[in-house]
Amino acid sequence: MAASAVMETLRRLGRIRSRDELYQRIVTPDIEHAIERMPKPVGSFGYDAWGYNEDAAKIGLGLIRWLYEKYFRVTAHGLEHIPAQGRVLVIANHSGQLPMDGLLIGYAMATNPNGPRAPRAMVERFFPTVPWLGSMLTGIGAVIGDPLNCTKMLEQDEAVIVFPEGVRGSGKLYKQRYQLQRFGNGFLHMAMNCHAPIVPVGVVGCEETMPSLANIAPLAKLLGIPYVPLGPLLPLPARVYLNFGEPIIFDSAPCSEEEVTERVERVKTAIRELIDRGLNERTSVF
Amino acid sequence: MPHTRKTVLVTGAAGSLAKRVIARLHGKYQVVAVDFRRKVETDADIQSYKVATHKRGFEDVFRKHKIDAVLHLGRIFAHEDDRMRRYNANVLGSRRLFELCRKYKVGQVLVHSTYFVYGASAYNPALLDEDAPLKASELTQDLVDSVELENLAQIYLWKAPELHITILRPCNVLGPGVRNTMSLLLSRPLVPVLLGFSPLMQFLHVDDMADAIVLAFEQNKPGIYNVAPEDYVTYQVAVEQCGCRKLPVPSIPPLLPKMISGLLNWNAFFPPYLINYFKYPVIIDGRLFRDTFGFKPKRNLNDIFSYYRKHKLLNASAPALR
Numbered sequence: 066m067a068a069s070a071v072m073e074t075l076r077r078l079g080r081i082r083s084r085d086e087l088y089q090r091i092v093t094p095d096i097e098h099a100i101e102r103m104p105k106p107v108g109s110f111g112y113d114a115w116g117y118n119e120d121a122a123k124i125g126l127g128l129i130r131w132l133y134e135k136y137f138r139v140t141a142h143g144l145e146h147i148p149a150q151g152r153v154l155v156i157a158n159h160s161g162q163l164p165m166d167g168l169l170i171g172y173a174m175a176t177n178p179n180g181p182r183a184p185r186a187m188v189e190r191f192f193p194t195v196p197w198l199g200s201m202l203t204g205i206g207a208v209i210g211d212p213l214n215c216t217k218m219l220e221q222d223e224a225v226i227v228f229p230e231g232v233r234g235s236g237k238l239y240k241q242r243y244q245l246q247r248f249g250n251g252f253l254h255m256a257m258n259c260h261a262p263i264v265p266v267g268v269v270g271c272e273e274t275m276p277s278l279a280n281i282a283p284l285a286k287l288l289g290i291p292y293v294p295l296g297p298l299l300p301l302p303a304r305v306y307l308n309f310g311e312p313i314i315f316d317s318a319p320c321s322e323e324e325v326t327e328r329v330e331r332v333k334t335a336i337r338e339l340i341d342r343g344l345n346e347r348t349s350v351f
Numbered sequence: 352m353p354h355t356r357k358t359v360l361v362t363g364a365a366g367s368l369a370k371r372v373i374a375r376l377h378g379k380y381q382v383v384a385v386d387f388r389r390k391v392e393t394d395a396d397i398q399s400y401k402v403a404t405h406k407r408g409f410e411d412v413f414r415k416h417k418i419d420a421v422l423h424l425g426r427i428f429a430h431e432d433d434r435m436r437r438y439n440a441n442v443l444g445s446r447r448l449f450e451l452c453r454k455y456k457v458g459q460v461l462v463h464s465t466y467f468v469y470g471a472s473a474y475n476p477a478l479l480d481e482d483a484p485l486k487a488s489e490l491t492q493d494l495v496d497s498v499e500l501e502n503l504a505q506i507y508l509w510k511a512p513e514l515h516i517t518i519l520r521p522c523n524v525l526g527p528g529v530r531n532t533m534s535l536l537l538s539r540p541l542v543p544v545l546l547g548f549s550p551l552m553q554f555l556h557v558d559d560m561a562d563a564i565v566l567a568f569e570q571n572k573p574g575i576y577n578v579a580p581e582d583y584v585t586y587q588v589a590v591e592q593c594g595c596r597k598l599p600v601p602s603i604p605p606l607l608p609k610m611i612s613g614l615l616n617w618n619a620f621f622p623p624y625l626i627n628y629f630k631y632p633v634i635i636d637g638r639l640f641r642d643t644f645g646f647k648p649k650r651n652l653n654d655i656f657s658y659y660r661k662h663k664l665l666n667a668s669a670p671a672l673r
Contacts, residue, residue, distance in 0.1 A: 196602050
């Protein structure tokens with residue numbers, strides 16, 4: 066059970082004496098190995114142009130592993146569909162108020178036994194304005210969802226995670242769970258322009274981590290953030306299922322916005338099927 | 352043969368970058384050095400003048416010499432003078448320079464700009480191209496002269512194609528003798544850092560920048576170019592690497608660090624109007640310059656930082672030697 070996992074972790078943390086020991090507990094050899102295997106060029110201090118940093122990524126992965134294995138007890142299928150190298154757009158449904166789905170998809174990609182990839186999640190524009198959180202997210206590979214960032218990252222053969230629903234998806238209420246919100250068309254233009262395959266992902270379980278009854282809009286406006294959910298203060302330990310689908314490749318011949326929307330619908334349908342697969346295999350929510 | 356050598360006018364000649372550029376040009380070209388601060392002492396065959404570009408006496412330089420090219424490196428930094436005088440020198444002075452170049456049929460002008468013109472905002476994508484909007488003046492009045500100088504140069508770029516204008520926008524230039532804000536900052540033993548923020552930065556050694564200027568001058572391919580290496584490091588790591596101790600400054604609300612900087616008179620090295628550059632990254636894409644001119648920096652980040660590190664060690668041991 067997740068509660069006992071929390072207690073066990075706290076007990077173990079109490080026994081750790083030095084900083085080095087803590088580091089070794091978090092950054093295990095298999096994480097070091099995964100980072101080494103990633104086809105990811107970095108500069109002399111381990112940084113890339115978007116602020117990804119190898120050392121930060123190691124610690125981030127080490128910490129997220131606990132969420133992935135112990136807290137949300139993630140089951141992932143179809144990891145073989147993520148290409149071991151070369152550009153790719155990973156497109157998923159967004160849910161659960163906090164971007165836990167992004168962290169979990171990222172962890173699955175970074176530790177993929179078929180070939181680990183440095184996950185580059187496109188995040189909301191307000192994140193960089195938050196002290197510490199902004200630097201942390203940047204360090205583990207997140208970038209603000211600007212089309213220029215996405216294009217340049219794909220040109221450099223990165224694996225980019227996009228949630229085309231954006232805050233429409235993550236901020237939706239519990240009564241709307243597993244209902245896909247409107248997808249933006251931007252990601253498909255990127256995929257076509259950069260000849261990048263699209264790997265659809267269906268995420269099941271994150272909806273139940275933070276069921277929101279209402280959005281406290283005035284408070285959100287006051288704080289300058291997209292929404293404030295009325296619900297649990299911390300994510301609940303729901304089991305999460307990630308289903309990665311087969312890559313979808315679109316040709317880059319110019320087409321009308323209407324045709325692009327049709328193509329977006331194809332991706333959306335694929336994600337809907339993957340979500341259904343996850344819902345069917347789930348036997349209990351927690 | 353000396354009489355067929357091109358004559359190159361270098362402004363801001365007393366600066367550390369210009370000195371290096373002059374040293375590289377010397378012998379191959381006839382150099383005329385101009386600075387408003389002082390008459391620079393150089394080799395015997397280099398003509399040197401103490402004159403400001405926005406003053407009348409500046410035209411005499413063009414009357415005396417048949418100038419073939421101008422390397423406009425001179426600029427008053429924001430911490431060196433008030434806004435009005437800076438505007439006069441940097442913007443009006445540059446306009447006068449461009450007009451004189453037209454009048455005396457100068458065939459090439461190179462303008463040394465800065466990456467500051469892009470402005471530091473949380474919404475900046477990384478690897479800004481040369482055609483990204485220049486938002487610096489939107490964020491602070493104190494960078495208006497930098498953006499205006501750029502706009503002016505860009506107007507002349509299409510209005511006077513015969514001037515063959517090249518605009519270079521370098522990232523942070525560091526190294527021995529450099530007296531820009533970042534260099535003054537990293538030379539200090541104790542430097543302010545904003546709590547919770549450590550933006551990614553790019554650094555170029557002043558010798559590499561001098562090489563870049565000479566390359567751009569010799570190949571003469573007019574246009575606008577970012578000059579930056581493909582290596583990145585966060586501000587706080589750079590601070591550690593330069594052997595500085597960190598002085599944490601509260602970052603929220605955003606007005607607070609500006610007030611602290613203003614009250615403690617940190618204008619020279621951590622000025623209120625540059626606070627955003629210590630908060631949000633401004634990463635520029637130097638690919639166009641690298642590909643067009645075949646430029647590759649010879650010094651890496653460690654070479655750059657080690658100068659500041661050693662400098663501090665020397666200062667620390669100096670009293671003991673005495």
